[in-house]
Amino acid sequence: MEILHMIFIAPFLDMVALPDLFFQGLWDGFVGGTLYALLALGFVLIFKASGVFNFSQPILMVLAALALVSFYEMGINPWISVALVLLLMYALAYGVERVILRNLVNQDGNILFMSTIGLTFVIIGAAQWIFGGVPRSMIHAELGFPVGSSEWPMFGGAVYFEHIDISAVVLASSLIAILAVFFSKTKIGRGLRAVADDHQAALSVGISLNQIWVIVWFVAGIVALVGGLFWGARSDVSFALQIIGLKALPVLIIGGFTSVPGAIIGGLIIGLGEKIFEIYWGPMMGGSVEGWFAYVIALVFLLFKPQGLFGEKIIERV
Amino acid sequence: MFYKETGQFKSRYKDELAAFPLFEDKIGIGILGVLTFLVIPLFGLPGLNYEFAMGAIMIPCMIFIIMTLGLNILLGFAGQISLGTGAFSGVGAYAFYKFITIFPDINIIIALVLSGLVSAVVGVIFGLPSLKIKGFYLIVATLAAQFFLTWAFIRVAWLYNYNASGAIEGPNKEMFGIIMIGPQSAGMTRYYFVLVTLIVLTWLASNVIRGRIGRSWMMIRDMDIAAELIGIRPLVAKLSAFAFSSFYIGIAGALMVFFWLGAAEAESFDINHSFLYLFMVIIGGLGSITGSYMGAIFVWVVPVLIKEVGKSVFGFDAFVMENFSTILLGAMIIIILILEPHGLARLWQITKQKLRLWPFPY
Numbered sequence: 117m118e119i120l121h122m123i124f125i126a127p128f129l130d131m132v133a134l135p136d137l138f139f140q141g142l143w144d145g146f147v148g149g150t151l152y153a154l155l156a157l158g159f160v161l162i163f164k165a166s167g168v169f170n171f172s173q174p175i176l177m178v179l180a181a182l183a184l185v186s187f188y189e190m191g192i193n194p195w196i197s198v199a200l201v202l203l204l205m206y207a208l209a210y211g212v213e214r215v216i217l218r219n220l221v222n223q224d225g226n227i228l229f230m231s232t233i234g235l236t237f238v239i240i241g242a243a244q245w246i247f248g249g250v251p252r253s254m255i256h257a258e259l260g261f262p263v264g265s266s267e268w269p270m271f272g273g274a275v276y277f278e279h280i281d282i283s284a285v286v287l288a289s290s291l292i293a294i295l296a297v298f299f300s301k302t303k304i305g306r307g308l309r310a311v312a313d314d315h316q317a318a319l320s321v322g323i324s325l326n327q328i329w330v331i332v333w334f335v336a337g338i339v340a341l342v343g344g345l346f347w348g349a350r351s352d353v354s355f356a357l358q359i360i361g362l363k364a365l366p367v368l369i370i371g372g373f374t375s376v377p378g379a380i381i382g383g384l385i386i387g388l389g390e391k392i393f394e395i396y397w398g399p400m401m402g403g404s405v406e407g408w409f410a411y412v413i414a415l416v417f418l419l420f421k422p423q424g425l426f427g428e429k430i431i432e433r434v
Numbered sequence: 435m436f437y438k439e440t441g442q443f444k445s446r447y448k449d450e451l452a453a454f455p456l457f458e459d460k461i462g463i464g465i466l467g468v469l470t471f472l473v474i475p476l477f478g479l480p481g482l483n484y485e486f487a488m489g490a491i492m493i494p495c496m497i498f499i500i501m502t503l504g505l506n507i508l509l510g511f512a513g514q515i516s517l518g519t520g521a522f523s524g525v526g527a528y529a530f531y532k533f534i535t536i537f538p539d540i541n542i543i544i545a546l547v548l549s550g551l552v553s554a555v556v557g558v559i560f561g562l563p564s565l566k567i568k569g570f571y572l573i574v575a576t577l578a579a580q581f582f583l584t585w586a587f588i589r590v591a592w593l594y595n596y597n598a599s600g601a602i603e604g605p606n607k608e609m610f611g612i613i614m615i616g617p618q619s620a621g622m623t624r625y626y627f628v629l630v631t632l633i634v635l636t637w638l639a640s641n642v643i644r645g646r647i648g649r650s651w652m653m654i655r656d657m658d659i660a661a662e663l664i665g666i667r668p669l670v671a672k673l674s675a676f677a678f679s680s681f682y683i684g685i686a687g688a689l690m691v692f693f694w695l696g697a698a699e700a701e702s703f704d705i706n707h708s709f710l711y712l713f714m715v716i717i718g719g720l721g722s723i724t725g726s727y728m729g730a731i732f733v734w735v736v737p738v739l740i741k742e743v744g745k746s747v748f749g750f751d752a753f754v755m756e757n758f759s760t761i762l763l764g765a766m767i768i769i770i771l772i773l774e775p776h777g778l779a780r781l782w783q784i785t786k787q788k789l790r791l792w793p794f795p796y
Contacts, residue, residue, distance in 0.1 A: 215768070216772070219772040225570075226569065227775060230712075230767065230771060231768050231771045231772075233709060233713075233764075234763075234768040235764060236764065237709070237763050238760075238761050238764035238765055238768070239764075240760055240764070241758065241762075241763075241764065244757045244760070245754065245761075359705075366574055366577075369571060373570070401589070407581050407585050408581040408582040408585050411577055411578030411582065412578055412582060414578060415578040418563040418575050
């Protein structure tokens with residue numbers, strides 16, 4: 117009885133007793149959720165566009181954040197550093213296409229996936245070598261993003277809004293909107309979907325596979341930069357960000373692998389869910405349950421609704 | 435000239451089915467046996483310090499071969515991808531620790547088998563989603579195992595007997611009057627124990643794979659729906675692959691902590707180790723036992739040697755060499771996938787094929 121009360125009743129009583137804390141948790145979760153959604157979108161777009169399950173998206177995020185901070189520390193103007201990071205991301209996209217993808221055309225999805233794991237290790241080693249492995253703080257203030265926080269009185273207490281979080285939500289949501297439109301409405305977007313369907317057929321109607329892949333990986337780089345900027349501001353810029361980036365995978369499972377709205381809603385579910393779970397159920401389990409909560413939710417989804425909330429039903433033929 | 439089957443007639447069906455049908459193969463295995471059982475434990479490896487050769491190369495290599503065999507059964511033979519290998523090896527290690535501390539008189543072999551079984555049960559539980567999903571979806575399911583289990587290794591204090599350091603440590607423990615594990619055990623005893631375990635497990639794996647279960651795994655891998663239509667039960671085949679693979683991985687985890695490292699914390703079972711084991715399988719060759727051997731040895735030994743050479747010959751510091759070997763590992767994966775997706779095992783096969791004709795290639 118005692119345990120059941122602890123699990124099923126006490127947390128809800130806490131929520132009602134201290135609504136300001138509850139709302140604080142919701143807001144934090146919402147910010148996290150938006151950023152997860154953005155990263156998940158990076159995965160979805162690449163997967164939809166080239167059939168590559170890009171495992172190196174999280175490490176791209178680390179690389180972008182690290183490079184940004186390092187360029188700034190070299191004494192370069194912060195906005196020029198952003199431009200340099202974008203250039204770096206473009207160069208990387210070009211290199212990946214040249215060295216890896218071009219040689220793996222028409223290969224099985226598993227092979228492409230494993231090659232991105234290899235790429236992840238190359239980036240880890242190179243980034244650590246060039247930029248060093250020490251955690252550093254993000255330069256969002258220097259970039260002109262508002263710092264500090266405002267307090268909003270609510271239910272006898274107050275909810276704190278970090279200004280950087282507000283800019284994160286605004287920027288991430290607009291980037292999500294832009295990408296969604298870009299991929300569904302423009303000519304390049306149609307080309308991307310054609311490539312995803314069938315490499316050979318796309319080639320035969322005159323779509324340049326190589327060009328499409330560079331574009332897709334560059335978009336992944338931009339997503340990584342925005343994600344890295346804000347996750348770096350929320351914690352430190354270090355290789356631990358990779359673990360955060362990986363959480364976009366359970367988001368994908370919940371939302372469905374190929375669905376843009378699924379990625380957004382999945383991101384919010386994971387963001388809100390893990391924060392609330394951490395605050396109210398975490399302490400009784402020993403804390404830091406945030407590390408696996410998302411995956412266990414995804415596991416439950418896989419058991420009962422494998423295609424996710426918005427995914428296409430998988431039909432297989434022999 | 436030296437390696438050919440001409441003139442070697444088989445008069446019984448049993449000979450046809452032998453694991454090493456060629457006389458030359460038997461000689462090769464014999465030489466390997468003499469090397470591993472006599473020469474290496476007595477003299478070590480040429481050019482290397484004896485302690486270093488045993489502790490940093492031979493013992494870890496053999497343990498990683500068991501690990502790679504386990505993952506290869508799942509990934510190469512049954513086609514189910516897993517990124518939870520590190521965590522499953524941790525289950526084996528913690529289970530072994532609990533068994534030898536709860537029952538101090540337990541025989542080490544029994545404890546090892548039991549901890550493999552515990553790991554198998556955990557593997558089956560996390561393998562359950564594989565009945566509905568495959569490919570990338572399964573990656574997430576096994577990642578769930580990875581993150582949940584490593585969290586449990588830190589937070590569930592019962593697993594490490596509430597000690598302050600949070601690490602599991604091998605106490606001195608003897609079997610048949612010889613100290614097997616713990617700080618007082620001799621490197622050579624541990625070497626022989628791991629070697630015998632490796633041989634037994636390889637023999638078991640090669641026979642299971644050639645048998646009914648193994649063939650049902652391969653059918654599931656090649657096309658699961660077709661396999662189901664001709665009467666393979668996917669439930670049994672997939673879950674038995676998970677169980678078998680986790681059994682091997684669990685034993686390898688227990689060996690890793692108690693016969694090699696001596697003590698370990700949750701970091702020894704983190705996701706980077708899962709990647710390392712995956713690399714061993716890919717580089718060695720999916721679906722090949724010889725490949726598991728080559729992959730594990732290659733992925734483990736090359737970075738160790740590079741670090742040593744870089745330190746002693748060129749004088750680079752450890753940080754540079756660490757990063758260099760990480761880059762090299764990643765690059766090697768990409769190169770292998772592009773040039774030879776079947777890994778080192780395929781290269782070995784090609785070499786053998788060429789040897790048959792050498793030196794007259796026509």
